[in-house]
Amino acid sequence: MSDLHVSYAENRRIADGLKPESDEDWLIVAGDVGELFADVERTLRQLRARFRKVIWTPGNHELWTHPSDPVALRGEERYRALVRMCREIDVLTPEDEYARWEGASGPVTVAPLFLLYDYTFRAPGTRTAEESLKKAYDAGVVCTDEMLLHADPYPDRALWCRARVAETERRLAALDPQIPTVLVTHWPLDRRPTYQLWYPEFAQWCGTVLTQSWHTRFRAAIAVYGHLHIPRTTTYDGVRFEEVSLGYPREWKRRGTAPRPMRRILGPGT
Numbered sequence: 001m002s003d004l005h006v007s008y009a010e011n012r013r014i015a016d017g018l019k020p021e022s023d024e025d026w027l028i029v030a031g032d033v034g035e036l037f038a039d040v041e042r043t044l045r046q047l048r049a050r051f052r053k054v055i056w057t058p059g060n061h062e063l064w065t066h067p068s069d070p071v072a073l074r075g076e077e078r079y080r081a082l083v084r085m086c087r088e089i090d091v092l093t094p095e096d097e098y099a100r101w102e103g104a105s106g107p108v109t110v111a112p113l114f115l116l117y118d119y120t121f122r123a124p125g126t127r128t129a130e131e132s133l134k135k136a137y138d139a140g141v142v143c144t145d146e147m148l149l150h151a152d153p154y155p156d157r158a159l160w161c162r163a164r165v166a167e168t169e170r171r172l173a174a175l176d177p178q179i180p181t182v183l184v185t186h187w188p189l190d191r192r193p194t195y196q197l198w199y200p201e202f203a204q205w206c207g208t209v210l211t212q213s214w215h216t217r218f219r220a221a222i223a224v225y226g227h228l229h230i231p232r233t234t235t236y237d238g239v240r241f242e243e244v245s246l247g248y249p250r251e252w253k254r255r256g257t258a259p260r261p262m263r264r265i266l267g268p269g270t
């Protein structure tokens with residue numbers, strides 16, 4: 001699952017009600033638990049008490065420096081503090097050794113990846129990142145990250161993204177080539193899921209072209225992502241992609257059915 005957005009009371013109630021089906025269940029949390037540091041900690045701690053293993057990767061919302069958050073850390077420092085907090089509560093992060101799922105449909109390496117975006121999923125009809133960003137501002141479609149997601153000590157988010165991609169690529173390339181992977185990201189590894197966005201200008205905050213072949217190159221059995229708030233299952237190049245977001249109450253209410261916040265990724269019936 002992803003995009004729990006627990007700052008919404010209705011979503012918090014859903015998070016409070018999440019339960020495993022068995023004592024062996026793992027839970028992947030692919031970012032956007034919330035904005036406030038204490039909310040993220042409370043939610044992950046509670047989930048860890050219920051699931052055998054919890055695997056988290058940050059979304060943009062965890063990385064915001066929200067004016068109402070007493071934890072005022074920015075950028076890389078904020079990310080490192082989130083990682084330390086997760087280690088204290090025994091939640092796996094992108095900085096830890098990847099997990100090996102040995103249950104049904106295994107063995108599989110489950111790799112939570114923190115990659116960010118670099119404005120290369122450009123708005124239609126634009127040729128540079130600058131043009132693309134200008135088009136978004138002109139259309140009034142601007143991600144709040146522009147105000148709240150700081151890249152310190154990197155000069156900007158695109159450079160932070162490229163550093164993350166380079167480091168992550170090295171780690172993935174060093175994995176056992178015999179074992180398939182589950183690649184877990186907040187922002188989709190491939191651009192194609194963003195073609196569903198209502199506002200195409202928003203895609204520039206949704207990933208990077210640098211990862212577009214990773215699902216095949218790194219043997220993904222499944223690519224898990226969120227962020228788009230368009231929950232669905234698709235197949236690209238023979239690889240199953242799962243967008244596992246809950247999304248905002250106004251979004252899941254519009255779908256007209258009770259939200260099903262958890263998707264089965266591996267195990268019986270997959």
Ligand SMILES: [Fe+2]
Pocket residue numbers: 003005032059227228229247
């Ligand atoms: Fe989200």
Ligand SMILES: [Fe+2]
Pocket residue numbers: 032059060061186226227228
């Ligand atoms: Fe997000």
